[in-house]
Amino acid sequence: MNKSALMLAIAVLVSTPVLASPVALYGNQNNPGTLTLYLENDLFADTDQQYTNGVRASWTSPDLTSYLDDKRLPVWARRYNEYITSPLGIFDETPPKQDEIVRNLVITLGQQMYTPEDNLRTTIDPDDRPYAGWLYLGMGYHLKHKQRMDSAIFNVGVVGPAAMAQEAQDFIHDLRGIDKFNGWDNQLSNELGLQLVYERKYRVPTKRISGALEYDVIWHGGASLGNVATYLNVGAELRLGWFLPDDFGTSSLRPGGDNSAPGSNDPRIINGTGYSKDNNFGLHGFVAVDGRWVLRDIFLDGSTFSNSHSVDKENWVGDLSVGASMLIDDWKISYSQVYRSQEFKTQQDTHSFGSLSVSYSF
Secondary structure, three states: OOHHHHHHHHHHHHHHHHHOOOOOOOOOOOOOOEEEEEEEEHHHHOOOOEEEEEEEEEEEOOOEOOOOOOOOOOHHHHHHHHHHHOOOOOOOOOOOOOOOEEEEEEEEEEEEEEEOOOOOOOOOOOOOOOOEEEEEEEEEEEEEEOOEEEEEEEEEEEEOHHHOHHHHHHHHHHHHOOOOOOOHHHOOOOEEEEEEEEEEEEEOOOEEEEOOEEEEEEEEEEEEEEOOEEEEEEEEEEEEEEOOOOOOOOOOOOOOOOOOOOOOOOOOEOOOOOEOOOOOEEEEEEEEEEEEEEEEEHHHHOOOOOOOOOOOEOOEEEEEEEEEEEEEOOEEEEEEEEEEOOOEOOOOOOEEEEEEEEEEEO
16 A cells, blocks of 8 residues: 555544534543553463453543644644645634534554463464564544544554564563463564554443442444454443443453543543542442454464464454443542453363553543
8 A cells, every 4th residue: 555545544534533523623621631551461360372461551632622733732743633634624623612522632552462372382383373462553533522432543563573572471471480482483474564443432321320329331333444453343331330430431452442531520520620639539340342343353364465374263253341440539440351252263262361451630
């Protein structure tokens, strides 16, 4: 794909949530930005295989008046937005209506690693998944309108030894005194990874049960396109607890899942006036499901442009997450156990891993 075609594809995807509403409007400028750190690992489930580790750091901007001119965005981000969108006029401004539309920019840096079950084997196991690592940088756009949030994300990175998955795993295993995996010489070769993701979420208005006890439901649906992953997905999350956050849920490291930035009615915000210094507290449990129709998964299908180890993937994959989340002052701390169905036909069992996220709004 040549440069102009690639930039056009990115711009079209990014434009989707912006053009979905008739006007581009302003959010609450006092709402804070949010930094979120994610850690996923199957050691929480006492295993060490399949999707074995994932880490990500994400920054979600404060509510923005513009993707092009808001001074709270880094200069390079404003120039990037202008460069990819000016030919199409995607981010042109129209008269504002305060509090109807909320814009946020999301920047992410992450790594994921995948291994087969047998850590001692030095040769390829034809019945088990390839060794693989994925190191990526992502930039995304959230557009929130009342109970709805549209997200468009572009991830670019590398699959293969340059992703440094082996080095990261060996470092952790050395610290913990755990046996290393011996088959990393067979990992997928270096390949540029591109992924375009779009997802829409809809939050059913919160229902009060008794006192501060309340619940809500958040639906989502979306798609991913690229050589790393191509799929359609749909799912939902049920939350039940006290002082639910005014955000769009708690998800695992699914692209499009950076949902923790607080809205104006969040316990982390005082009357919608900004960053809170009070002793705010909230607690809730959640159950979430996500189903995917998978057309391509590089971590199972193997390298795109060269021969490599691969396995026959399952086209239908589902996740069930059960967890809890707590708000303390300006922090949100969440943990869930994720249960994933079999991803390839010769996989012996389902897989499980723990997902921990810590968000700080400032």
